[in-house]
Amino acid sequence: MTDTRVVTATAGPEPARRSRWRTWPLLSAPIAWLVFVVVHRVLSGRVWWWQVPELVPPFAFAVLPVLLLAVALAARTARGWIAAVTLASLVLGGGATGLNLASLWHRPPPAPPGAITVFSWNTLYWDMIVGGETMPPPTGAPARDIDAFYRYLHEQKADVYLLQEYVYFGRDSKAIRVDDTARLRREFPGYHIAVASEMVTVSRFPIVLERGIDLRPWLSEERDRAIPPDPGLPGFSAVKTLRTDIRVGGTGGNGENMISFYNTHINSPVHAFPQGPDPRRLNRTQYERRLANLRALAADIDKNPNPTVLAGDFNASPATGIMRLLPERLVDATPALESLYPTSWDDRWPLWRIDWAFTTPDVTVHRYGLVRSDGLSDHSGQHLVVSTTG
Incomplete structure (x- = not known):
């Protein structure tokens, strides 16, 4: 009698090992990105050296997770883990994406009679032109057409203009005072003008109070109290916000018809020259000044009982944690924008x-x-149109 044996083939460890080798590269990228997002939330705006990652365009916090999700859908292994890790990074980094999801449903109320038109703009060194004693504009910028500059301002038809970089720069990269008051009065007859450092506010309504907000009392360390002198424009390094209290109606000057406008230009995270977001020029001094400016601004707003409008160049993207220093009671105007991904620079x-x-x-x-x-x-x-509840 013949002894017949049935031999059953069993899978060895080799296919399992090959499966793991294919899984880890697919899973490592989402894990690495999730770690980056968590670290970013912890460090952004809290340590000066994290300013380098903050230069990443905010849309990366939305685009990269979408690409990783596409990989997860195509993967045959660990698809659920990849999707879960990627979705976690998308949720945690959602506030840094710059996406204005409110634009899909938010509809601002119609403007009532007497609403105020406000225009805020960083002018790029006012009307500075190529040649002479002034420094040329940054690489790629054309020579300034001064008449076009003022036409652009008139096209905005604003009641209040909040303009930054009312300053020239010499060839030694030092700030030079601008005095364009005569032309401003010709271009905007009857308007009121306030100037502090490199900010100028031009208002159709009477300016009752004007004050530059000094950052020096808010510098956190003694070594950072040495603000370099600015003989060409005193206060250029110390004052980056101009507050103007403007009477927009009535004659009593009470809180119901007084609005405070804050015209601000928070320090750049990099030195001004040469131009561009060059990480090699990031330093702790610039970071400390940014913190001091925002703290000084927040302290003034917290003590101010007037209805308030704050606008300007913050040199901070949606991915920049330093913006958390603004008072919590301030309302971001972004939902009123119609763009899903608004950009300004x-x-x-x-x-x-x-x-x-x-x-x-x-x-x-x-x-x-x-x-x-x-x-x-x-x-x-x-460009904004606003009104007060009073």
Whole structure:
């Protein structure tokens, strides 16, 4: 009798090992990105050296998880883990994406009679032109057409203009005072003008109070109290916000018809020259000044009972944690924008949003738009229509 044996083949460890080798590369990228997002949330705005990762365009926090999810859908192994890790990074980093999801449903109320039009704009060194004693504009910027510059301002039809970089720079990269008051009065007859450092506010309504906000009392360490002198423009390094209290109606000057406008230009995380977001020029001194400016601004707003509009160039993208230093009671005007991914810089190749507008709850934003500058600046302007509940 023949002994017949049935031999059953069993899978060895080799296929399992090959499966693991295929899984880890697919899973390592989502894990690495999740770790980066968590570290970013912890460190952004809290340590000076994290300013380098903050230069990443905010849309990366949305685009990269979408690409990783696409990989997860195509993967045959660990698909659920990859999707879970990627979705976690998308949720944690959602506030840094710069996406204005509110634009899909938010509809601002119509502007009532007497609503105020506000225009905020970083002018790129005012009307500075190539040649003479002034420094040429940054690489790629055309020579300034001064008449076009003022035409652009008139096109905004604003009641209040909050303008930054009212300054020239010499060839030694030192700030030089601008005095364009005569032309401003010709171009805007009957308007009121306030100037502090490199900010100028031009208002159709009477300016009752004007004050530059000094950052020096808010510098956190003694070694950072040495603000370099600015003989060409005193206060240039110490004052980066101009507050103006403007009477917009009536004659009593009470809180119901007084609005405070804060015209701000928070320090750049990099030195001004040469131009561009060069990480090699990031340093702790710039970071400390940014913190001091925002703290000084927040302290003034917290003590101010007036309805308030804050707008300007914050040199901070949606991915920049330093913006958490703003008072919690301020309301971001972004939902009134119609763009899903609003950007304001660089105006030629817009990737970042670094110009912002905020109000206190007693101010309603009826319209808000970012206005391209047609080559006159590297920033888009911010155009708002607001009213007070009073």
